[in-house]
Amino acid sequence: MLEIRNLSLRYGRHLALDDISVSIAQGETVVILGANGAGKSSLLKAVAGLVKPEGKSVIALEGNSILGTPPHRIPEAGIALVPEGRGVFGDLTVEENLTLGANPKRARATEVERHALIFELFPRLAERRNQMVRTMSGGEQQMVAIGRALMSNPKYLMLDEPSLGLAPIVVTELFSALRKVQQTGVGLLLVEQNVSISLSISDRGYLMEAGRIVGENTAEALKTDAAVQKAFLGGTAA
Template structure:
């Protein structure tokens, strides 16, 4: 289990996260819902070792603390992050980007099998493995980013706004691929503005506001929750 307990995080004097507690079970999909500025991205950065939480915060994987590990050691523990903005290497081709994802020691023995899986999940990448990534569409670059993360052989895949800036048809294709990722046993932790489609593939969700968790429930319950409908779904059930 990935467990975040009483996590607080500051940027200078600004308190970005306060006493946040979240858990993700093995193989589970969990979504974090909240408005811009609620602290969702800061939470993923803290888990990924890209931000330093306050003392007293806990981030553990199967009971072992992840806090204090350098960012490159987090993938070795089995956690991969697809950041907002994708973070792909634009001057490299698709295949080169993907192979960089297999750098962690835990991924090297199964590199060929992981590459086959990525190309199965995203056939378009197999067709364009020699294409320079900066010449690709936003949706294709997001597929590269997710594929590269999967190459690290993660147990937990974190995605920060994967549908941001993408056309609706591309979002549908992307989330269909994420459903196939679920079937491989990888747990997903999503931060996503498209509440309807993210709840459709999730087991549970947390509501975040002003750096705090203000509610949580099953995805099915959140779909029909009046407050969630009003805040995110235009007042209509999904």
């Protein structure tokens, strides 16, 4: 299990995360819902080691603390992040981006199998494996970003707004691939603006507001929750 407990984070005087607790079991899919500025991305960055939480914060993987682990060591522990904005290497090919993702020691023994899985998830990448990533569409670049993260052989995959700026047909394709990733036993921790589609693949969800967790329930219950309907789905629960 990946456990986040009593997590607090400041940017200068601004309290971005205020004593929040979130957990995700291996193989589970959990979505974090909230308005822009709620602290969702800060949560993922804290787990990835990109920002430093405050004193009593706990981030533990399978009971072992990973708080303070350098960011480049987090994938070795079994956690991969697909950041908002993708973070792909535009002047490298698809193949080169994927190869970089297999750098952790935990990934090297299964590199060939991982390549095959990613090309099965995203056939377009197989067709364009020698293409410079900067020449690809936004949706294709997101596929590269997800594929590169999966090359690290993660136990948990964190995705920050994977559908941002993409056409609906591409979003459908991406989430279809994520459903197949679920079947491999990888846990997904998802921050996503498309609430309807993210709840459709999730087991549970948390609601965030102003850096705090203000609600938690199963995905099915959240779909019909009046507050979620009003805030995100443009209506009221029946």
